[in-house]
Amino acid sequence: xxxxxxxxxxxxxxxxxxEPRSTVVARLMALLRQGADAGCELVVFPELALTTFFxxxxxxxxxxxxxxxxxxxxxxxxxxLFDLARELxxxxxxxxAELTPDGHxxxxxxxVERDGSIVGHFRKVHIPGHEDDEPWRPFQHLERRYFEESxxxxxVWRCFDSIVGMATCNDRRWPETYREMGLQGVEMIxxxxxxxxxxxxxxxxxxxxxxxxxxxxxxxxxxxGTWVVGVAKGGTEEGVESLAQxxxxxxxxxxxxxxxxxxxxxxxxxxxLDWCRHYKETLFDFARYRRPEAYRRITxxxxxxxx
Numbered sequence: 001x002x003x004x005x006x007x008x009x010x011x012x013x014x015x016x017x018x019e020p021r022s023t024v025v026a027r028l029m030a031l032l033r034q035g036a037d038a039g040c041e042l043v044v045f046p047e048l049a050l051t052t053f054f055x056x057x058x059x060x061x062x063x064x065x066x067x068x069x070x071x072x073x074x075x076x077x078x079x080x081l082f083d084l085a086r087e088l089x090x091x092x093x094x095x096x097a098e099l100t101p102d103g104h105x106x107x108x109x110x111x112v113e114r115d116g117s118i119v120g121h122f123r124k125v126h127i128p129g130h131e132d133d134e135p136w137r138p139f140q141h142l143e144r145r146y147f148e149e150s151x152x153x154x155x156v157w158r159c160f161d162s163i164v165g166m167a168t169c170n171d172r173r174w175p176e177t178y179r180e181m182g183l184q185g186v187e188m189i190x191x192x193x194x195x196x197x198x199x200x201x202x203x204x205x206x207x208x209x210x211x212x213x214x215x216x217x218x219x220x221x222x223x224x225g226t227w228v229v230g231v232a233k234g235g236t237e238e239g240v241e242s243l244a245q246x247x248x249x250x251x252x253x254x255x256x257x258x259x260x261x262x263x264x265x266x267x268x269x270x271x272x273l274d275w276c277r278h279y280k281e282t283l284f285d286f287a288r289y290r291r292p293e294a295y296r297r298i299t300x301x302x303x304x305x306x307x
Contacts (some may be wrong), residue, residue, distance in 0.1 A: 003273040005160050005188065008040040009229050010092075011246040013263030014237035015052045021077040024050050027264055028094070029084050034266045036088040041114060042160055043266070046233040047095035047107065047124075047169045047192035050078070053233070054097075055142040056196075056240060058133040065146055069099035073110050073118075086116030091160060095168060095192040097147075098123070107147045109166050109192060111157065119159045122166035123150035126174055137200045139240050154180040162187045162273050169193040172230065173216050175223070176298065182224030183286065187276045191217065191230045195243040209243050214255065222253030225279030227271045235262035251276045 010031040015024055028045060035043040048054075051068045059065055073096065074082045085092055091114045098108035098121075107124035127149050129141035154177060156165040165181035165188070172191050181189060195213065199205045205212070213230070221228040227250060234244025246259040248269040257267040280286075 003161060005042060005162055005271045005273055006038075006040050006268065007188070007227075007229055007248065007271050008035040008038065008043040008266050008268045009231045009246045009248055009257070009259070010035065010043050010045050011231055011244060011259045011261075011263075011265045011267070012046050012049060012233045013235040013261075014242075015050075015233065017052045017054075017238050019052070021050055025077060025081055028081055031264060031266050032081065032084055032088065032090055032092060035268070036090045038266070038268050040090055040268055042091045042093070044093045044190045044229045044231045045095060045192060046231045047109070047194050048097060049094055049192065049233065050096050052238055053194045053196075053240070053242075055129065055146050056139045056238070058135075058140055058142060058145075062145070066099060069097040069105065071099050071101070073098070073108075082112065082116045085112055085114070089114045091119075093166060093190045093192070105147050106150060107143070107168055109168055109190070111159065111164065111166060111190070113159055119164075120155065120157045120166075122155070122168065123152055124168040124171060125150050125152075125154065125177070126170045128170040138198065139196070141196070141200070156181050156184045156186045160188075165189045167191045169195065172220070173212075175216075175220065178220030178224045178226070178228075182226060182284075185280075186224065186226050187273050188227040188229065188271060189220070191228065192233075193230065193243075194233045197241045197243055210245050213243060213245060214247060214249075217247065218249055218253040218255065221249045221251055222279065223284060225251045225276045225284050227251060227273075227276070232259070234259075251279050 054068045098106045111119040129143040131144040165186040244262040248257040
């Protein structure tokens with residue numbers, strides 16, 4: 001009997017700087033209900049789904065944006081989403097800013113099962129942007145100021161009758177992200193992102209943002225025989241235009257569903273989990289064809305060393 005998982009990618013439109021959590025959570029709950037009506041068992045929300053993308057502003061005090069962080073998950077304002085998941089029997093993945101009791105700041109995603117229980121957390125590994133005030137930019141990308149790099153790596157979880165992994169935004173651009181999970185037999189990778197279309201260090205890449213977004217996720221899916229669910233917070237948020245184009249990608253690398261708006265939108269697909277085996281047991285049979293001894297630079301070396 002074929003194993004399937006009906007998954008939804010719940011794209012969000014812009015979240016205003018002063019939009020209260022309660023309003024945002026109501027939007028998430030509406031999308032979760034849409035997912036339930038469509039037959040979804042899992043709905044995936046974007047990176048930093050509870051707030052505006054606050055690293056675009058510099059604060060002299062590192063704690064200046066702490067009101068955008070969650071100190072507990074679920075907390076009073078997010079508990080209704082967990083309750084609704086349990087009621088509807090629809091799980092979800094939710095990206096948010098995490099402030100730990102000992103003062104660490106992470107860009108985190110929580111994975112929640114259909115009974116409302118927490119399966120696990122993922123903390124973003126590849127933090128892009130810059131650390132210091134750069135007022136020459138039309139807007140800033142201060143993720144490296146407001147978030148720490150995680151040293152927890154890329155785990156997977158047995159849940160939703162599958163093997164599920166997570167990544168966040170810039171993680172999707174690095175092939176090691178997918179391969180780490182591929183080596184653990186992952187069958188579905190959930191990726192939320194907030195991607196401004198303007199890239200200040202090299203504006204020549206602006207026109208290619210949509211192409212690059214899908215390119216890296218499709219390649220990761222194909223080369224590791226896994227489903228990939230990429231979910232955006234798109235549209236023009238506080239004057240900054242961000243990429244939408246949320247997509248559900250098959251183990252073949254083909255896009256099977258894609259968002260057509262830049263606002264709140266749910267796309268869905270019935271993911272055939274056994275389709276993964278067509279690639280894991282043929283072209284990408286790791287046990288048969290991989291040559292780890294030939295890849296030593298990948299783990300032994302960080303930057304480029306020219307001959």
